[in-house]
Amino acid sequence: MSRFLLLAYESPVAFTELSPEEAQSLLQRYIAWTERLRAGGHLLDSNKLKDGAGRAVRREGSEVVVRDGPYAETKEVIGGYWLIETRDYDGAVALARDCPHVDYAHLVIRQIDEL
Amino acid sequence: MSSEGGAPVRGLVEHLFRRQWSRLVAALTAMLGPDRLDLAEEVVQDAIVRALETWPHRGVPDDPAAWLARAARNRAIDVLRRENSLQGKLAAWDPDAPPPARAPHMDDELAMIFLCCHPALSRGARVALTLKTVGGFGITEIARAFLAEPDAIAQRLVRAKRILRESGAELTPPDPDALRERLDSVHDVLYLMFNEGYQAASGNALVRAELCTEAIRLGELIAANPVTASAEGDALLALMYLQASRLAARMDVDGAPLLLDEQDRSLWDRAMIAHGLRILERSARDDRVTRFHLEAGIAACHAGAPRFEETDWARIEDLYMQLQALNDSSVVALNRAVAIGMTRGTACALTFLDRYADDPAMQRYVLYHATIGELLRRGNEPERAAEAFRRALDLPASEPERAFLRRRLAACDQLRETP
Numbered sequence: 001m002s003r004f005l006l007l008a009y010e011s012p013v014a015f016t017e018l019s020p021e022e023a024q025s026l027l028q029r030y031i032a033w034t035e036r037l038r039a040g041g042h043l044l045d046s047n048k049l050k051d052g053a054g055r056a057v058r059r060e061g062s063e064v065v066v067r068d069g070p071y072a073e074t075k076e077v078i079g080g081y082w083l084i085e086t087r088d089y090d091g092a093v094a095l096a097r098d099c100p101h102v103d104y105a106h107l108v109i110r111q112i113d114e115l
Numbered sequence: 116m117s118s119e120g121g122a123p124v125r126g127l128v129e130h131l132f133r134r135q136w137s138r139l140v141a142a143l144t145a146m147l148g149p150d151r152l153d154l155a156e157e158v159v160q161d162a163i164v165r166a167l168e169t170w171p172h173r174g175v176p177d178d179p180a181a182w183l184a185r186a187a188r189n190r191a192i193d194v195l196r197r198e199n200s201l202q203g204k205l206a207a208w209d210p211d212a213p214p215p216a217r218a219p220h221m222d223d224e225l226a227m228i229f230l231c232c233h234p235a236l237s238r239g240a241r242v243a244l245t246l247k248t249v250g251g252f253g254i255t256e257i258a259r260a261f262l263a264e265p266d267a268i269a270q271r272l273v274r275a276k277r278i279l280r281e282s283g284a285e286l287t288p289p290d291p292d293a294l295r296e297r298l299d300s301v302h303d304v305l306y307l308m309f310n311e312g313y314q315a316a317s318g319n320a321l322v323r324a325e326l327c328t329e330a331i332r333l334g335e336l337i338a339a340n341p342v343t344a345s346a347e348g349d350a351l352l353a354l355m356y357l358q359a360s361r362l363a364a365r366m367d368v369d370g371a372p373l374l375l376d377e378q379d380r381s382l383w384d385r386a387m388i389a390h391g392l393r394i395l396e397r398s399a400r401d402d403r404v405t406r407f408h409l410e411a412g413i414a415a416c417h418a419g420a421p422r423f424e425e426t427d428w429a430r431i432e433d434l435y436m437q438l439q440a441l442n443d444s445s446v447v448a449l450n451r452a453v454a455i456g457m458t459r460g461t462a463c464a465l466t467f468l469d470r471y472a473d474d475p476a477m478q479r480y481v482l483y484h485a486t487i488g489e490l491l492r493r494g495n496e497p498e499r500a501a502e503a504f505r506r507a508l509d510l511p512a513s514e515p516e517r518a519f520l521r522r523r524l525a526a527c528d529q530l531r532e533t534p
Binding site for chain 1: 170
């Protein structure tokens with residue numbers, strides 16, 4: 001068995017146009033999908049990351065510079081993740097395919113290097 | 116919803132987001148003033164988006180309504196902090212304090228209904244705004260129900276909110292004199308909302324049924340408050356229950372509308388009928404007979420007939436006659452003709468309709484020709500009936516209506532060939 005990280009990239013506008021009823025129906029799909037992962041013994045961990053509170057840390061010359069961000073308004077922000085366990089990439093893709101997140105934004109799958 | 120989402124999720128009751136939308140938008144508008152209705156909607160939408168981002172990971176919180184309220188309140192504080200203009204308002208507002216005192220005789224949600232039915236707005240704007248703000252319907256859902264473009268609905272809402280701002284409308288209950296007039300507007304909006312949902316002929320069936328449910332919910336809110344309750348409002352509520360009892364029986368499996376004589380009466384909701392009749396009885400508490408009393412009376416006649424043949428048509432004809440005197444319209448006139456046809460024969464009904472032979476509006480009305488066709492068909496004049504149905508088919512109508520007319524036309528043609 002291998003471990004995979006499903007990184008949920010946010011789309012800044014994807015959810016804002018939903019009506020309350022549509023939002024609830026989508027939430028129901030997310031939770032049902034998570035329950036299926038859990039029931040199949042795939043789900044190891046899952047978290048939402050705090051919005052707009054990141055720090056970018058890097059050395060510039062002689063000093064380490066810390067910048068705020070990334071912000072949710074910009075593209076390519078990871079909003080949350082699921083850590084799952086399955087046999088291989090094909091298995092991980094098969095599980096990710098049904099995640100409602102792919103209808104609104106996108107998921108990136110990375111395998112944990114166990115070596 | 117459930118077919119996509121699988122098993123129901125614990126804590127996630129049906130329409131949770133929509134109900135909380137309504138409650139929170141009303142509470143925030145009460146705090147910030149109707150001129151900040153946009154802000155109230157924005158922060159509640161934001162709270163729902165946050166729930167959508169958080170709950171898939173953490174599960175539904177123990178008290179989802181309180182979670183949403185906190186999220187909306189925190190977001191409102193953030194936004195207000197950035198606006199210097201509202202610093203004063205913010206300073207006076209303790210986010211951890213219980214919700215502020217409500218309007219003396221009306222809760223926030225009820226006051227919102229009255230705000231949305233403000234006389235400065237057109238009827239169409241009142242309905243759209245009530246659905247959006249109090250009903251928690253989305254713009255696309257409203258557009259689907261009214262067969263309109265979402266952009267047109269969005270613009271109508273923007274305009275309506277601007278008019279409210281400019282007219283200085285307040286979220287306080289109108290004074291007793293104005294209440295009477297405003298109540299008429301509220302009843303009118305609920306009636307429109309319900310009928311929009313009840314006309315099964317077009318639009319998305321699911322959304323339409325929800326319009327009926329919402330109109331009934333708001334009708335119940337109004338009836339439950341001693342300040343806003345009235346005999347007229349009760350009659351409207353009774354009418355809506357009695358009509359809604361037939362919702363499940365009104366369409367065949369293909370979604371085509373079924374007439375009263377074609378419906379499977381075992382599908383009528385008996386509990387709803389009983390409830391409607393109780394409210395109708397309650398509505399007869401003063402001498403005033405309104406159009407809603409008459410329409411509910413007619414609906415009660417249908418609901419009380421175990422078989423189509425046992426319908427009390429004499430009483431229905433009498434009620435339609437009173438209704439026409441009180442509130443004349445093409446639909447009322449045609450329904451009266453149908454009732455006359457059932458009591459005194461189709462020839463009498465056709466004679467009654469003769470008075471509209473030179474009425475240009477009636478001549479352009481699909482139902483006028485369809486009704487004449489139906490009366491002639493029952494009167495055993497298939498040739499002239501077919502002619503009327505053809506004339507109806509020449510006029511614009513929804514696809515289910517056209518299907519119905521074609522079916523009738525085919526039946527007439529068949530009758531003609533095999534006399």
